[in-house]
Every structure is written in structure tokens, then in C-alpha cells.
Amino acid sequence: MHNSYSFSQLRTKRLARATRPFLARGISVARCQSCHLAQFACICSWKRKLNIQMDLVLLMHTDExxxxxxxxxxxxxxxxxxxxxxEWSRTEPEKALLALLQDPNRFVVILYPTQATRTAYQSPVKAAGNKKLTLIVIDGTWRQSKKIFNLSPWLQPYPTLDLSLNQQASYELRKAPHAHQLSTAEATAQALKQCQQQNASELLHHYFNVFNLHYSAARIGQTPAPSISHQALEQYP
Known part of the structure; x- marks a missing residue:
């Protein structure tokens, strides 16, 4: 089944709209056109895919x-x-996004810390009942994520999923203000676990580790070293 709202489709649309060249750090590096890592550190061969019983909406700040x-x-x-x-828009969210979130057959929850004014779940599976559990994952810096959460009137009706944090962030490419603040992939892996999607949680955890290791190695021009997460991914079909 083709997904018209995949990240690759969104990235293509964002590039088409760009009015100036995208000049990221390391722009001169020869990159894989799929994973966007340096070609010698490409992670495409480590990509594994799953189908699960819930959906995720990746709501991305334009900068991400x-x-x-x-x-x-x-x-x-x-x-x-x-x-x-x-792509997030405060006042003009895509019609397809609103239609998805307002589908009466879905139970929508936002991955965001507990707020006094909102219902919060540690695990929303029972609350979802027969509806399809749908998790909104806000993707941005901590400042951007707070802005997206607080300034989007169309997000206000939905409860939150509060993470049970028992780990420190391991993302080496950007440093969060506090150790418990995880990257988007790390937070989502934990959320999937709390939503009883253990296989997907573990797969994302290992895939994120491989991404982190490969990107860090590429920054210093070294070949990525094998790891436990590489070994784990080899076990997936």
C-alpha cells in the first residue's frame, strides 16, 4: 500500500518549495539520497519494516x-x-491531517508531557477500545514542540500520552537541555512500548542506535563500528 503522506513525500514537497539552497553543515559530503547520511555510512541496508495495529502522525516543524x-x-x-x-501549520493545517484526526473510528492521543488541563494516559490501549489508536508525534526542538502543542487550536481536544521515563537521552548529535529529554525517535520507541507495540518499539530503538552510531562516525570520517543494535537488526526479515 502506497502512503501519500510518508516522510519522503513530505521532504520532496518541502524541497520543491524552498527558495534558497539547503546549506546544512556537511553539505559537501556525498550523501545517500534515501537516508541522507554520508554514503560510506549509509544505513539503508539496516532498514527493516513492520506493520502494526496503530497509526502515528508525525507532525513536523518546517525546520526539521x-x-x-x-x-x-x-x-x-x-x-x-x-x-x-x-508539516505543522498553526492556522492552516492540511485538510487530510484534520480529516485523519477527526475520523470517528480513531482514538487520538498526543505524545507530550502531562498537562493539568488535559487527560493523560500512561497506556491508552484500553481507553481506545475498538477504535484505532493514533499517536501524534510532535517533531521539533523542545522550544518548537512546546509552541506547536500550545498554539495549535485544532490540537486542543486531544489527551496526551505521558512517558514513563527511566532512561537518559542517548542522542549524541544534538544535546537537549535536560538528560531526560529524548529525541523524537527515542520518545516514540518508549511510547510504542507503552502502547503494547513491543516489536516496533525494539525495532525503532535499534534502528535509532544504528543511525546515531553511523552519523557520529561519519562526522569524524570513520567507518561505523558494529554494535549490539546491528546484530539485533540482522535478526529481522
Whole structure:
């Protein structure tokens, strides 16, 4: 099944709209056109795919879509039929996005810390009942994510999923202000676990680790070293 709202489709649209060249750090590096890592550190051969019983909506700040360090795209990689990527707009969200969120057959939850004014779940599976659990994943810096959450009136009706954090962030490519603040991929892996999607959680965890290792190695011009996560991914079909 073709997903018209995959991350790759969103990135193509964002590039077409760009009015100036995208000049990221390392722009001179020869990159894989799929994973956007340096060709010698490409992770495409480590990509594995799953179908799961819930959907994810990747709501991306415009600045994140073209960043090679973005980890939200990893979710789209491993869950191509269950992840729908949209660019955030405060006042003009895409009609397809609103239609998806307002589908009466879906139970929509936002991955965001508990707020006093909202219902929050540690695991929303029972609350979803027979509806399809749909998780909104906000993808941006911590400042951008807070803005997206607070300033989008069309997001206000939905409860949140609060993470049970028992780990420190391991993302080496960007440093969060606090150790418990995870990258988008790390947070989503934990959320999938709390939504009883253990296989997807573990797959995303290992795929993220491989991405992190390969990108870090590419920054210093070294060949990525094998790891436990490489070994784990080899076990997936």
C-alpha cells in the first residue's frame, strides 16, 4: 500500500518549495539520497519494516524536515504503512491531517508531557477500545514542540500520552537541555512500548542506535563500528 503522506513525500514537497539552497553543515559530503547520511555510512541496508495495529502522525516543524540529523524520519522508515508525516501549520493545517484526526473510528492521543488541563494516559490501549489508536508525534526542538502543542487550536481536544521515563537521552548529535529529554525517535520507541507495540518499539530503538552510531562516525570520517543494535537488526526479515 502506497502512503501519500510518508516522510519522503513530505521532504520532496518541502524541497520543491524552498527558495534558497539547503546549506546544512556537511553539505559537501556525498550523501545517500534515501537516508541522507554520508554514503560510506549509509544505513539503508539496516532498514527493516513492520506493520502494526496503530497509526502515528508525525507532525513536523518546517525546520526539521530537511535536517540530516532529524530522527522523526526513522519512524516513517520502519512503519511505512502506519506513519503519516505532515508539516505543522498553526492556522492552516492540511485538510487530510484534520480529516485523519477527526475520523470517528480513531482514538487520538498526543505524545507530550502531562498537562493539568488535559487527560493523560500512561497506556491508552484500553481507553481506545475498538477504535484505532493514533499517536501524534510532535517533531521539533523542545522550544518548537512546546509552541506547536500550545498554539495549535485544532490540537486542543486531544489527551496526551505521558512517558514513563527511566532512561537518559542517548542522542549524541544534538544535546537537549535536560538528560531526560529524548529525541523524537527515542520518545516514540518508549511510547510504542507503552502502547503494547513491543516489536516496533525494539525495532525503532535499534534502528535509532544504528543511525546515531553511523552519523557520529561519519562526522569524524570513520567507518561505523558494529554494535549490539546491528546484530539485533540482522535478526529481522
Amino acid at each position: 524536515i530537511l535536517k540530516p540529523t532529524n530522527t522523526g524520519k526513522l519512524i516513517s522508515d520502519i512503519l511505512p504503512n502506519n506513519c503519516f508525516a505532515f
